[in-house]
Amino acid sequence: MSTLKRASVAVVGAAESDLGQVAPHTSPADLMAQATLRALDDCGLKLSDIDGIFSATSQIRLSPLALAEYLGIKPDFFDGTIIGGSSFMSHVAHAHAALEAGLCEVALIAYGSTQRTVSRAAASRPEYNYYETPYRPFLPASAYAMAAARHMHQYGTTREQLAAVAVSARQWALMNPVAWEKEPLTVEQVLSARMVSYPFTVRDCCLVTDGGGAIILTTAARAKTLKKKPVYVLGTGEAISHATISNMRDLTVSAAAESGPKAFRMAGIKPADVDMLSLYDAFTITPILFLEDLGYCPKGEGGRFVSGGAIAPGGKLAVNTSGGGLSYCHPGMYGLLVLIEAVRQVRGECGKRQVKGCDIALAHGNGGVLSSQCTVIFGSEATL
Amino acid sequence: MLPDLTRKSPLGIYLEHCSQGELAYQVCTDDHSAVFFPRVSVPGTGSTNLEWRVSKGLGTVYATTVVHYKGEPPLNVALIDVDEGFRLMSRVEGIDPMQVKIGMRVKVRIQPGDEKQPPYPVFAPLEAAK
Numbered sequence: 356m357s358t359l360k361r362a363s364v365a366v367v368g369a370a371e372s373d374l375g376q377v378a379p380h381t382s383p384a385d386l387m388a389q390a391t392l393r394a395l396d397d398c399g400l401k402l403s404d405i406d407g408i409f410s411a412t413s414q415i416r417l418s419p420l421a422l423a424e425y426l427g428i429k430p431d432f433f434d435g436t437i438i439g440g441s442s443f444m445s446h447v448a449h450a451h452a453a454l455e456a457g458l459c460e461v462a463l464i465a466y467g468s469t470q471r472t473v474s475r476a477a478a479s480r481p482e483y484n485y486y487e488t489p490y491r492p493f494l495p496a497s498a499y500a501m502a503a504a505r506h507m508h509q510y511g512t513t514r515e516q517l518a519a520v521a522v523s524a525r526q527w528a529l530m531n532p533v534a535w536e537k538e539p540l541t542v543e544q545v546l547s548a549r550m551v552s553y554p555f556t557v558r559d560c561c562l563v564t565d566g567g568g569a570i571i572l573t574t575a576a577r578a579k580t581l582k583k584k585p586v587y588v589l590g591t592g593e594a595i596s597h598a599t600i601s602n603m604r605d606l607t608v609s610a611a612a613e614s615g616p617k618a619f620r621m622a623g624i625k626p627a628d629v630d631m632l633s634l635y636d637a638f639t640i641t642p643i644l645f646l647e648d649l650g651y652c653p654k655g656e657g658g659r660f661v662s663g664g665a666i667a668p669g670g671k672l673a674v675n676t677s678g679g680g681l682s683y684c685h686p687g688m689y690g691l692l693v694l695i696e697a698v699r700q701v702r703g704e705c706g707k708r709q710v711k712g713c714d715i716a717l718a719h720g721n722g723g724v725l726s727s728q729c730t731v732i733f734g735s736e737a738t739l
Numbered sequence: 740m741l742p743d744l745t746r747k748s749p750l751g752i753y754l755e756h757c758s759q760g761e762l763a764y765q766v767c768t769d770d771h772s773a774v775f776f777p778r779v780s781v782p783g784t785g786s787t788n789l790e791w792r793v794s795k796g797l798g799t800v801y802a803t804t805v806v807h808y809k810g811e812p813p814l815n816v817a818l819i820d821v822d823e824g825f826r827l828m829s830r831v832e833g834i835d836p837m838q839v840k841i842g843m844r845v846k847v848r849i850q851p852g853d854e855k856q857p858p859y860p861v862f863a864p865l866e867a868a869k
Contacts, residue, residue, distance in 0.1 A: 485750055486776050487828045489850075489859040492816045493806045501802035501818060508841045552816075553805040553837065601776075601818060601828040606802055 357591070357621055362739055364454045365578035365585035368398030368571035369698040374684045375535050376471050377565045383414045384425045386467030386567035391426065394569040399582040400461060405571070407432040407459025409446035412467055412567075413479040413687055422465055432459040438595065439722020440635055442466075443570075443691040444729030448591035450572050460573060464694075467567030468686035475563055479687055487599060493552050496560055496638065498600035498724035500552040503640040505606040507554065512643070512658030514554050518545035520639040521558050521681050523667035528678025530668065530708040535564055536682040545639075559639040561680035561689065568691040570698065586701045587739065589624070589715070590732040592617025600724040607655075610728040611648035611719060618717075618730035619650075626650040629732070630713040632672065633697040635690060635721040636679040642666070645719050646674075649730070673710040676700060690720035694731060701733050714738050741787050742779055749777035752791065757858035760849045762794040764825050775825035796847035797822045798862065805836040815839050819862055821847075833863040 370393030372386035387410065395402060408430045410418040419433040432453050436445050443464055450462035470478035481494065492498065506512045522542055528534035540558065548556035578585035592614035597603045619625065626649060634642045634649075643657030651672065652660040660666075666674035677683040677696040684692055697716035699705050714735040721728055742749070749765075756763035765774040767781040768788040780787050798821040806814045815836035819829050831839040832848075845862035852858035 485857065485859075489856060490816050490828055490830050491806065491808075491814060492804075492828065493808070497804045497806055497816050500804040501816075504804060504841065505802050550805075550807045552807070599828075601826060606818075 357617065359451050359455060359591065359621060361589050361621055361623060362587040362734065363575055364451050364572050365575055365587045366570050366572050366698050366733065367578050367581045367583065367585060368394035368400065368569070369695045370394040370397050370569055371533065371692065371695060372467060372567035374533055374566035375564050377469060379472065381469055381472065381565070383412045383467035383469055383567065384421050386469070386565070387422055387465040387569065388425050390467070390567050390569035391463060391465055394571050397583065398571055400571065402426060402428060404461045405463045406430050407450060407453055407462035409434045409450055409462060409464040410466065411435060411437040411442040411688060414468060430459065438727035440637065440688045440690040441720030441722040441727045441729040442688060443694055444591070444718060444720035444731045445593050447572070447588060447694065447731045448593055448729065451588055451591060454572065454574055460577065462572045463569060464572070464691065465567070465569040466688060466691040468688065469565045470687045471563050471565045484599060486601060495724050496555055497552040499638040499640055500555045501600060502606040502644070502725060503554050503638070506640060506643065506658070509607055510655035510658065514546055515542055516658035516662045517554065517559055517639040517643070518542040519662045520636065520642050520666070521545050523661065523664065523670070524636060524675055524679040524681040526667045527676050527708055528682035531678050531683055534678040534683040535562055536678065555638060561637050561685035562682070564684050564686055566684045566686035566692065568695050570691065570694055584702060584736060586698045587734045588731065589734040589738060590618035590620070590622030592621070592730045594729070595727045597726055598723060603725060607644070609644050609648050609721070609725050611645050611730065614728045614730040615649040618732050622732040622734070624715065624732065629715050629717045630673070631676060631697065631700045631710045631716045632674045633693045633716060633718040634674060635693050635719060636675055636681050637721060639681070641721055642674060645721070649717070649719065668708070676705060676708045676710060688722070690722070693720055694718045697733050701735050744779070749779060753777045754857050756793065757849050757860065758852065762796050762821070762847045762849070762860045763791055764794055764821070764823060765789045766792050773824035775827060792823070794821055794823050794847070797865070798845050798847070800831065800839060800841050800843045800845060801826060803831070803839045803841060813837070819845060827860070829860055829862050831862050831864065
């Protein structure tokens, strides 16, 4: 059981790099550095204040080395944990521990990807696995598609309900000036789009964009002296369950059912206390699974829960207000951008899409093929 | 007992069975549970009390999808729960990929290997395979 203390550390800086499609020859490290400088500007700290770095990208195997070299810093603490899109939620938990232990005082978490520019195949090279590769699953989509197929079989979830997730995300994206997608989307358009891996059409799948981001954390005491109101880390939870989809025991239950309760316990809150959810939407099935596994509806009810505009703007639960990986931005390991939107909602910086009175936001990251699940709960000063 | 990996690997033994037309798996002799993919120790316990068995080759579709690669016919990919108590990824052949249904009974056939690709198990509906 974690002994980390609720709200002993806070996010003080958060920024995206340029998103969407970047110029030829831009490197993932360029994007990490650009986001880092923006995040430093966001909090008023200097590059030389950073003494802990946390990073991951599929394009640079030893990314903490590359990031430190690029920025020209010699951090006292570094962590290159890479478990897919949830890596950065893990980094928040690890930064929390490092800050509490005094191993560093200002922690940078950074990510960058140019997968749209260089192609998905080049950005994230498939690994050969004798037990799966000969069957040519289109990974990761086919793994999530089989989870969706199980959910449909066991609980009567429909393709229309899956599509409602994509339509809701698009409605939020239309309120986000930097979202990739700019046009409205209907359930019918999702269903009739090009089939990728049944039951998913291309509109059930996350975008393929470039992009990156950075967040900066420090101790609660130091956070209070900086430019913006601190966004406190109230709770974190990490869980991994498998590496390959053939080895996931029940395709309808993710390890969010473990990471969520850990985070809620540490934060001392219940799911209903959360004002806004930022859930990694790699595919339309994932927010459905996470709403169930994090305790927002009973297992099997997720499809019915998301239909009828419940998670769209004006719905009963604000989910993925940025437009998500489905409509805003998805550079491959999207978790850092999931965190940034949650931070901004707690700060009240989200303009037209701002959730009123958002004091608690939950950011949930997913990695691999539903393999790694990490939950972070942020709170404003009002939650202390 | 831990295998001598300088002599034979778990996958190597598995492939020898495949080339004999057999779907092999391991059984933990402590509790008779099936282990798949083949490995040097029992997941969870670390026990090395593992024995090789040959499956009867009958199973049930646990999950299924149909992959659409550009310019190719639709391709089935499925997870099969084999009757002896293990699961593997495979495909169900011999029927329209969209007609592969969760719960369908299937029977194994070993796809012969060639220079590029070692042999691997595929499945067909039990009725069609007889």
